[in-house]
Each structure stands twice: as C-alpha cells, then as structure tokens.
Amino acid sequence: MVLHVVIASVAALAGRSVPSMALPKKRERAAPVVSAASSAMQMQPAPINPDWIIAGEPVARMADHSKSADRAAYTALWDCTAGTFRWFFAWDETVHILEGEVHVTAEDGSVHMLRTGDVAYFKAGTWATWRVDTYVRKVAFLRRPFPAPIAFAYRLKNKLLPAKTPTL
Structure with missing residues (x-):
C-alpha cells in the first residue's frame, strides 16, 4: 500500500513538471506492425554538428522508420562516410550495424570495434x-529516458516486487 502511495505521489509530481499541451482532437492509431526493406528506405541528409567533427568530412544520412505513439521510442536507419567525430547520445540508443564498421571510444576510454x-x-x-x-550503416533503436522521479519509482518497484516473465 505504501508503495502505491509513493508511486502515485511521484507520478503526480512528475505530471506537474511536464508542460501541458493541447492534444489533437483526433488521434491517429499507430500501426501494430511497421516494416520496410532497409534498402528501400529514403535516406535524407542528417548533418553531423560541425563542432563535433574531429577529422575528415563525414557525411551522414538517415531515414525514419517508426516511432511510438507516445514519442518515447523511435527507430531509424543511419549511415555515414569516413571521418572522426564526437557524438552525444541524448536518448538511450541500441544500434545494430548492418554494413561496414566503426571504432567507438567511450567516455571512460574503452574502445569498441563494431562490425556488421x-x-x-x-x-x-x-x-x-x-x-x-x-x-x-546501422539501424538505431532509441528510447527516451524516464524523468528522474519516475525512473526512481520504477527502480523502487522493481526492487520490491518480483519481476514477471513476459509470455511469448
């Protein structure tokens, strides 16, 4: 019971910190399955911030694939030519390398070679x-992180209640 009160309080607090916005009168229903051949997706220029480029003249492009109705998850196809640059990950991102390779150096100095x-x-x-x-060339799966109070409540819930295994 106390956990429910804590979660409800945190959710109410987080709700107050989110600016209210008018909702569209008619909501489009998201397709239950979105699929596309990566080779058929229309790539558009996605320039890398010039301040982030360290060496070379990398040219990046991307194609939108899908996004969740709440805009908290997003999938895109991205490619880039030769060059060295820094990249800031504003969202959690999981990538799957489809073609080529990239040397990634993390903030902690660890080096990762990602290949097809x-x-x-x-x-x-x-x-x-x-x-x-x-x-x-990669496919990127992006997820917007929860606001800190919601993330805290979610972690607390996970520690206090046993996880349920999803059925497939």
Missing part, C-alpha cells in the same frame, strides 16, 4: 567518439 552484425548500447547523456574508416 554487432549490437551495441549507448546510455543517454553520454558522449562517444566515432571513427569511421570507410562507411557504416
């Missing part, structure tokens, strides 16, 4: 240096 088929996770709020020797 590799999957990597980048925590929101972190920087990494990317060195693309020739070309890299």
